[in-house]
Amino acid sequence: MTDDVQRFRLSYGDCDALGIAYFAIYYPWMERTYSSWLHGHGxxxxxxxGELGAGTVGVHSEATYLAPVHVFDELTCAPVRERIGTTSYSVGFEFTRDGELVTYGRMTFACRTPEGAKTPIPQRLRELLETLRAATGS
Known part of the structure; x- marks a missing residue:
């Protein structure tokens, strides 16, 4: 089994003038965690x-900041299963520091044919999404 989590140590460039994590840094980390998770599963x-007959497009993203995070803090980002619909799904992202949930993110993807039409989630992708641990809530 692959390691589904990503670990990050904040640097000065990730933070505002007060040394607190800038809100926008979480989005590239969510994308990296998601892409690495997919890649780790082939x-x-x-x-x-090309592989499954349907691609995905991001249609929504958000993050809720639950506790301040500072320069040099180490975060772990874990993908979790939120919702699997017919043609779209949402993946949650739990950012923890020393086991404490500090930020919760969400990305929603819609499945499209190569021509751009709505299409069901391919079975292989659906089965992979179902292996994610269920979200515990933000």
Whole structure:
């Protein structure tokens, strides 16, 4: 089994003038965690349409900041299963510091044919999404 989590240590460039994590840094980390999780299970985001007959497009993202995070803090980001629909799904991202949930993110993806039409989530991707641990809530 692959290691589904990513670990990050904040640097000065990740923080504002007060040394607190800048809100926008979480989005690249969510994408990196998601892409690495797919890659670790033999799929690449950019190649889904060719491999599975359907690609994904991001349609929504958000983050809730539960506790301040500071320069040199180490965070762990774990993907979790939120919602699996017919043509779209949401993946949650639990950012923890020393076991404490400090930020919770969410990305929603819609499945599209190579021509751009709505299409069901491919079975292989659905089965992989179902292996994620269920979200515990933010």
């Amino acid at each position: 799929l690449r985001s950019a190649e889904l349409a």
